[in-house]
Amino acid sequence: MxxxxxxxxxxxxxxxxxxxxxxxxxxxxxxxxxxxxxxxxxxxxxxxxxxALITKSITLGFEEFWRIATSEVAMSAYEVSFLTALIAALINGVMGTLIAWVLVRYEFPGKKVIDAAVDLPFALPTSVAGLVLATVYSDKGWIGQLFAPLGIKIAFTRLGVFVAMLFISLPFIVRTLQPVLQEMESEVEEAALSLGASEWQTFWRVILPPLLPPILTGVALGFSRAVGEYGSVVIVSSGIPFQDLIAPVLVFQRLEQYDVAGATVIGTVLLIVSLVLLLLINLLQQWGRRYAVK
Amino acid sequence: MSIIINQVSKKFGDFQALDRINLEIKEGGLVALLGPSGSGKSTLLRAIAGLETPDTGSIIINGKDATHLDVAQRNIGFVFQHYALFKHLTIRQNIAFGLEIRKHPPKRIKQKVDELLALIQLEGLGNRYPAQLSGGQRQRVALARALAVEPGVLLLDEPFGALDAKVRKELRAWLRRLHDEVHVTSVFVTHDQEEAMEVADEIVVMNQGHIEQVGTPAEIYDHPATAFVMSFVGEVNILPGVAGLFCNLPTSQSHVYVRPHELDLLHHEHESSTPATVKRIIHLGREIQAELALPDDFVVFANLSREKFAELNLEAGQQVFVKPQNAKSFADLHRAVLS
CATH class of the missing domain: 1.20.5 (Single alpha-helices involved in coiled-coils or other helix-helix interfaces)
Structure with a gap:
């Protein structure tokens, strides 16, 4: 045993x-x-x-980091960057949704060309985009000359930055929404109508709610792209601090003055904001899938 | 509520989906629109719902001209083949949708939704999302959602079409029982003749935008009005009406229609019988099917009960005599589908 x-x-x-x-x-x-x-x-x-970027900025010590990160020029540059990008992304949230809707639901001649043109901001080198925008929106440009008599200058002001950000962030919303709209069955709308809903109620209660997560995702993507935009803004704005200077251009200006430390600090701030944004986008996408569990 | 369809036509481009349709659906009936794809059955259903506008004619629901009413004003419930549930809403919210639109008090809505969840036997699943249910469950939710607003007419477009065979059979029987409880005038579209026979009180057989016949399942099967109905509903042998074959029929008609189970097989010649050779014996389970070669190489199928088969002791190659108990011919062959 x-x-x-x-x-x-x-x-x-x-x-x-x-x-x-x-x-x-x-x-x-x-x-x-x-x-x-x-x-x-x-x-x-x-x-x-x-x-490497973070290590470099850490070597400065917290107080020095904080001083540079919150200097007046930097704060104004963040404001121009983030606020302008936010407004541009929100406007494109509405316009991009409309464009995606028309591209999916309507048939019209030239639809394929317009559909392809939406990707132009993706494909165009940003400096070319800046050049085009500066030409069109300057005082003598096609659109700029319409506003000049009213005393509104677009190119080389904050408005120019805004226009560039509108341009650059549009495809993100359209392209995020298009596949979602294509998947949407028109039967769902007919079901709502048959249950007595008006077209307005059908839009607000049946069509829009499932579109909100992808719209927000597109807006967040467009926003982070607009915040990071450099090439076109540097051409279409004057880069004057406290006026239309954006944070990425400020980084470049610091580097030109051999102020590597200053550049890294502002760079780190931008990096952290981008990471937070990415996290937010991921959470949004998860939220959007919450009722799609198989 | 009753539905009267008066001279309704609808064209999609060059395609005549509906051609001057006249039909009356009685209050409380359960009617099947049966036909092959492209026969216009779905278009007719959608026209009743107001999801399609007819080019001509009128649709009268409950004595009121509804031809130009919006879907929302017709007081109908519509069930789609692919459920069309609101994916972002829970089952409860889906069922409550129509009631909320009608601004019923929350307490009444809750009570009604509870009742309907019990009716569709999904009491525990009210807080799930549609993606978490099976196909059969989703279709029941779609039905409950349509019934919640107490529609005068329930319209179902191929309601079982997306389900697998077993669930489809269960849901058919369930729909029949449900109709016997709720008594709402119901019209459903199907291309499955068995489904139409099993569920409906009355069948409307459609083909190429026309109505071929309206009748009870028994009438449709036993007394088909046209060659199309005879060949679409149930199995049928179609033979050229050559003189001498089944000679009890007028030979002037071009074709003769005989159901496989209405052919008698005999060992000896009989009045109005035709000699045939057994080519093949096919076991279908409940029945045995014999493939027979008639003179001039015409092939017919005869279905026999197992008892009859044992009694005849059939073998391939054997010589027998075929006698139809019931054969039909129609003048309108041009519209029949010969395949």
Whole structure:
């Protein structure tokens, strides 16, 4: 009896050891070639430069960091950047939704061309976009000359920054919404109508609610793109502090003055805001999928 | 509520979906619009609902001309093939939708939704989203949502079309029972003749924008008015009316229609029988089907009960005599589908 018991015991421990070995093997198995390449690439391309930026700005010490980060010029540049980008993204939230709706629901000649043109801000080099906008919106440009007599200057003012941000953020909302609208069945609208809803009620209660998460996602994407925009804004604005100077241009100005520390601090602030935004976008997308659980 | 359809036509481009349709649907009936795809049955249903506007003619619902009324004003309930539930709303909110639009007090709405959840046997699932239910459950929710507003007419467009065979059968029986409880005038579209026979009190057989026949399932099956109805509803053998084949029929008619189970097989020649050779025996489970070659190589199928089959002791290659108990011919062959 006792002997049997003992062998059982040893069997048991060897089983345990085997299980442990298996677990280690499993873990090692997960570190496959694709995994290694993925992590290596991400570290090299994404994490390393970001870490370098943060380390550089940390070496300044908190007080110095805070002083530069909250200096008057920087604060005004954030305001121009974030506020203008927010307004541009919100306006495109409405206009982009309308454009996506028309592109999905309506048939008209030239639809394919317009659909392709929506991607123009993606495809165009940002400096070219800036050049185009500066030409059209300057005092003698096609649109600028209409506003000049009213005393409204667009190019080389904050309005110019705003126009550039409108231009650059539009495709994000349209392209986020289009697939969602295509998937939407028209039967759902007919169902609402058959239940006695007016067209207005159908829009507010049936069509819009499932569109809100993708609209917000598109707005957030467009906003973060507008905040990060540099190339077109630097051309279409004058870059004067407290007027139309945006944060990314401020970073570049600091670098031109060999103020690397100042540039890194403002860069870090922008980085943190971008990360928060990305997190927000992810949460929005999760929220949008909450009722799509299979 | 009764529905009267008066000379209704509808064209989509060059396609005549409905051609001067006249139809009366009695109050409290459960009517099937049966036909192949493109026969106009869905268009007719959508015209009754107000989801399509007829080019000509009028639609009278409960004695009132509804031809130019909006969907919302017709007091109908509509059930779609793919459920068309509101994905962002829970089951309870889906069912309550029509009541909320009508601004019923919240207490009444809650009570009504509870009643309907019990009726569709989904009491515990009210707070789920449509994506979390099976197809059959979703279609029941769609039905409850349509019934919540107590419509005068319930219209169902291929309501079981997207479901698998077993669920479809269960839901058919359930719809029949439900109608016997609720008694709302109901019209459903189907291309499945078995479904129409099982569920409906009355069947409207449609083909190419016309109504071929209106009748009870028994009338449609036993006394088909046209060649199309005979060939679309139930299995049928179609033979050229050559003199000598089934000679009890007038030979002037071009084709003869016989149901496979209305063919008698005999060992000996009989008055009005035709000699045939057994080509193949097919076991269908409940019945046995014999493939028979008639003179001039015409092929017919005869369905036999197992008992009859055992009694005849049939084998492939055997010589037998075929005698129709019931054969029909129609003057309107040009509209029949011969396939």
């Amino acid at each position: 006792a002997g049997n018991y003992l062998t059982e015991m040893t069997d048991f421990t060897s089983d345990k050891r085997l299980a442990k070995e298996n677990k280690i093997k499993q873990l090692l198995g997960k570190i496959s070639l694709p995994w290694t390449i993925t992590i290596g690439y991400l570290i090299l391309i994404l994490l390393l430069p970001i870490t």
